[in-house]
Amino acid sequence: MRPGILKIAATLLTLGSTAASAVFVTSHLKNATAPLQPPVLTSTSTLGGTVVVGPSVQPTSQDPITSTYAS
Amino acid sequence: MRPESTVVAHDFLAMGTSCCLFAVDRPVSRLRAGELWVRRLAARLTRFSADSELSRLNAAAGEWMPISADFEAALRAALRASEMSAGLVNAGVLPALLAAGYTRSLADGPPSAALMQGQPPARLPEVLDVGRRRARVRPGAGIDLGGIAKGWMADRLCELIGPNAVVNLGGDLRAVGGGPRGQGWPVRMGDVTLMLRGHGAATSSVRRRRWAGGHHLIDPRTGLPAETGLEEVSVVAAGGFEAEVVAKTALLLGPNLAPAYCAAHAMAWWLDGRHDG
Numbered sequence: 001m002r003p004g005i006l007k008i009a010a011t012l013l014t015l016g017s018t019a020a021s022a023v024f025v026t027s028h029l030k031n032a033t034a035p036l037q038p039p040v041l042t043s044t045s046t047l048g049g050t051v052v053v054g055p056s057v058q059p060t061s062q063d064p065i066t067s068t069y070a071s
Numbered sequence: 072m073r074p075e076s077t078v079v080a081h082d083f084l085a086m087g088t089s090c091c092l093f094a095v096d097r098p099v100s101r102l103r104a105g106e107l108w109v110r111r112l113a114a115r116l117t118r119f120s121a122d123s124e125l126s127r128l129n130a131a132a133g134e135w136m137p138i139s140a141d142f143e144a145a146l147r148a149a150l151r152a153s154e155m156s157a158g159l160v161n162a163g164v165l166p167a168l169l170a171a172g173y174t175r176s177l178a179d180g181p182p183s184a185a186l187m188q189g190q191p192p193a194r195l196p197e198v199l200d201v202g203r204r205r206a207r208v209r210p211g212a213g214i215d216l217g218g219i220a221k222g223w224m225a226d227r228l229c230e231l232i233g234p235n236a237v238v239n240l241g242g243d244l245r246a247v248g249g250g251p252r253g254q255g256w257p258v259r260m261g262d263v264t265l266m267l268r269g270h271g272a273a274t275s276s277v278r279r280r281r282w283a284g285g286h287h288l289i290d291p292r293t294g295l296p297a298e299t300g301l302e303e304v305s306v307v308a309a310g311g312f313e314a315e316v317v318a319k320t321a322l323l324l325g326p327n328l329a330p331a332y333c334a335a336h337a338m339a340w341w342l343d344g345r346h347d348g
Contacts, residue, residue: 049261049262049303049341049342049343049344050330050341050342050343051260051261051262051263051339051340051341052330052333052334052339052340052341053263053265053339054337054338054339056338057265057266057267057270057307057338057339058254058255058265058266059263059264059265059266060254060255060257060264060265060266061264062257062264062266063257063264064257064258064259064264065078065080065093065237065256065257065258066091066093066237066239066244066256066258066259067239067242067258067259067260068242068244068258068259068260068272068273068274068305069242069259069274069305
């Protein structure tokens with residue numbers, strides 16, 4: 001096969017990949033309304049302090065077995 | 072939800088505070104062995120006994136002293152806490168604690184002295200050298216492991232007890248496994264109850280262990296009992312040791328910086344105190 005044909009094929013492959021990538025990224029735009037931070041539960045507690053609970057910890061209505069309260 | 076498993080519990084007093092251990096599918100003898108482990112280690116780490124490794128290290132200031140593997144690990148944890156907190160969690164505050172009047176266990180009665188002028192302690196790596204099975208405290212310095220030891224011990228003891236357990240050493244806590252129902256262990260923090268599973272939690276507070284004119288939490292920037300505007304901080308983090316360091320650091324940072332600091336280092340947090348900075 002002549003080298004020229006290989007060069008043309010490689011060029012076309014490169015241009016084709018570039019075009020396909022451009023189509024893909026423009027059709028999968030980042031959702032501008034997506035939250036940048038995970039949702040958190042924030043509340044001013046009845047005890048007067050502020051509680052913030054991140055998404056990796058779940059609040060529960062179960063009775064606690066123990067407390068972080070220092071003694 | 073799976074059927075509730077049987078939880079065994081064991082409470083005891085150690086290190087001047089209340090401790091409780093919980094486990095699923097473990098004999099209570101395992102928890103009693105955990106209590107003995109706490110007492111053995113606490114006897115090495117306390118500054119209130121002249122025979123402890125810590126007291127002997129402080130007394131031998133300026134000289135290298137051979138130490139046990141456990142004590143070496145605890146001292147390395149203190150150095151790590153200093154590094155994690157940019158020096159705010161400083162186990163080298165013992166001279167300031169003594170000057171503030173905290174010279175004996177509070178179980179033996181409240182201190183009476185009140186320190187009016189502080190001397191900021193040097194950063195911990197400047198006064199504590201730890202080598203393989205040996206350590207040295209620089210002359211004039213002193214080490215108090217305090218809550219660092221409790222958080223570190225909670226992590227280690229939880230591993231020893233089993234894969235589904237909670238260790239709470241005076242508020243420094245580690246929870247592993249799914250708890251009795253497989254969803255985690257319900258633990259109170261502030262006025263919410265959280266399911267902890269593979270988490271640690273801790274509270275740093277100046278509302279307890281305080282006396283007329285002072286309290287136990289020294290601000291290493293001033294050498295005086297901390298007055299930052301926050302009085303109590305509880306956090307949930309990856310482990311008990313991390314939680315202890317984050318809680319203490321947040322309390323020392325005060326109400327303006329603590330929320331951002333906790334957002335970067337904690338999974339849940341509770342801040343309480345005067346909000347006037």
